[in-house]
Amino acid sequence: MVGVLCSNRMLDGRAAQAVATRFVAPLASLGEMSVLLVPAVPDAVDAMRFAELLDGLLLTGACSNLAASRYGGADQAGTGDDGRDEVALRLAGRMIETGRPVFGICRGLQELNVLFGGTLAPDVGAAGHHRADHSDEREILEVAELFDHHHDVEIVEDGVLDGAIGRGRHRVNSVHHQGIDRLGIGLDVEARAPDGLVEAISASPCGGQVVGVQWHPEWDAGSNPVSQAFFRMMGAVVGGSAAARA
Numbered sequence: 001m002v003g004v005l006c007s008n009r010m011l012d013g014r015a016a017q018a019v020a021t022r023f024v025a026p027l028a029s030l031g032e033m034s035v036l037l038v039p040a041v042p043d044a045v046d047a048m049r050f051a052e053l054l055d056g057l058l059l060t061g062a063c064s065n066l067a068a069s070r071y072g073g074a075d076q077a078g079t080g081d082d083g084r085d086e087v088a089l090r091l092a093g094r095m096i097e098t099g100r101p102v103f104g105i106c107r108g109l110q111e112l113n114v115l116f117g118g119t120l121a122p123d124v125g126a127a128g129h130h131r132a133d134h135s136d137e138r139e140i141l142e143v144a145e146l147f148d149h150h151h152d153v154e155i156v157e158d159g160v161l162d163g164a165i166g167r168g169r170h171r172v173n174s175v176h177h178q179g180i181d182r183l184g185i186g187l188d189v190e191a192r193a194p195d196g197l198v199e200a201i202s203a204s205p206c207g208g209q210v211v212g213v214q215w216h217p218e219w220d221a222g223s224n225p226v227s228q229a230f231f232r233m234m235g236a237v238v239g240g241s242a243a244a245r246a
Helices: 021-029 047-053 082-097 107-115 140-146 160-164 225-245
Strands: 002-005 007-011 014-018 035-038 056-059 102-105 150-155 168-173 188-192 198-203 210-213
Touching: 002 021, 002 082, 007 082, 021 035, 021 225, 047 082, 056 082, 056 107, 056 225, 082 102, 082 107, 102 107, 107 198, 107 210, 150 198, 160 188, 160 198, 160 210, 160 225, 168 225, 188 210, 210 225
Parallel strands: 002 035, 002 056, 056 102, 102 210
Antiparallel strands: 007 014, 150 168, 150 188, 188 198, 198 210
């Protein structure tokens, strides 16, 4: 059972919990996991009880940015989700303390880096990590074009992703304005972009595997072997962790 963190969104004028189906489907089809959606509502999430229930956690990508006040920076107006920030950091922290695996995609990687004491750079998109014409209110066709922006990453030798994906250069999509500035304490670099930006991280501080990637493997998990390998790796790690506790 893997938890998938939602985000707070306004849908048709109503406050709602939202997560794209593309994050959920490959967890079941490739990772062979059952999925429980976790609301980004702090009062609705008891981190200790959720950590007992879940075998793993996925911190998804989202339209919002992690509040810079969480790592000592200056916040950008109108781009935050305080409820998501609180639940992500509190629940992920508890999961890690209890040895459960935690994974992050895009915003999720950034949340993990901050949880481990790192900081974020506010606009790496200007360096080619994001299409220059991005807006979070784009139509579906334009979003597809957005995810057509790619660059290479170099997977480091003998890391978690080396075992799951294979070392060397791989082509990934790149859809993010923020990125890692100072790496969190205890995190290992799993991949870098050609400009040196950290694109993937890992750790296992309390016995549970922690992995985050800056790209979006959920976007093309139906056709991309690298993306498929990520979700199969997730399934193997979560299943192995659950079996070990049993």
